[in-house]
Amino acid sequence: MTMSDLRLVLFDCDGTLVDSAKLIHEVMVRTFTHFQYAAPTLEQTKSIIGLTLDIAIARLQGKAHADEEAVGMMAYYKSIFLQTRSELGFExxxxxxxxxxxxSLEAREQLLIGAVTGKSRRGLNMIVQTHQFGKLFTVSRTADDCPSKPHPAMVTECCDESGIPPSRTLVIGDAIYDMQMAKAAGATAIGVSWGYASVADLLSAGADAIARTPDDLLRLIG
Structure with missing residues (x-):
């Protein structure tokens, strides 16, 4: 097998691999309440999952850009995340x-698997440890490494590191930001229907295909 035979499959994390909406929403509610703001609804929280945290908080506040207050709220969010995660019901x-x-995908020699996530590096490491992923992710980029989705850097940097071009890369995610990021990078975008965005929104954002069950991914990846 040569490099030209390899393909890169990059997974989003929240809403694609793990169901983290309940946890993220609870931490967001506690953060907004601490700063004396009205708590977001669950649907509002779901709409920003995938963005880098300071930008996500600013969006929930109706701001176009993350300001000093959003950065401060992000720091508080991070400070209470682990404690909240340890509570019963917030796995x-x-x-x-x-x-x-x-x-199944890990066993395919022609595939390299990676992660592109709005989580922090610490957050991704916790998922890897909790679910015993081992060395599943050959390459990965997080909110600590790159600009927020839908900027294409997470994808292009993984491509550069792996030596596999975007034309042979698939990005799998549940958010419109994942689809937009994939298309901006020149990669194939596969949306999943079990996450936090609607199928219609994923298609509007550029999804090349939709997986309606995890098994569909095996067929779509080929």
């Missing part, structure tokens, strides 16, 4: 069928 479980799909 980040894998979606049903995801582990089996990842195991």
């Amino acid at each position: 980040e479980p894998l979606f049903d069928g995801i582990r089996e799909v990842l195991t």
Whole structure:
């Protein structure tokens, strides 16, 4: 097998691999309440999952850009995240069928698997440790490494590191930001229907295909 035979599959994390909306929303509610703002609704929180945290907070406040206050709220969010995560009922479980799909993909010699996530590096490491992913992700980029989605840097940097061009790269995610990021990078965008954005929104954002079950990913990746 040569490099020209390899393909890169980059997974978003929240809403694609793990169901983290309940946890993210609870931490966001506690953060907004601490800063004496009205708490966002669950649907509002779902709409910003995938963005870098300071930008996500600013969006929930109706701001176009993250300002000093949003950065301060981000710091508070991070400071209470682990404690909230440890409480009963706020785990980040894998979606049903995801582990089996990842195991199948990992066994394919022609594929390299990576992660592109709005989580921090610490957050991604916790997911890897919690779900015993081992060395599943050959390459990865987080909110600590790159500009927020939909900027294409997460994808292009993973491509550069792996030596696989965007034309042979698939980005799998549940958010419009994932689809926009993939298309901006020149990669194939596959949306998943079990996450936090509607299928219609994913298609409008540029999805080349939609996986309606995890098993669909095995067919779409080929």
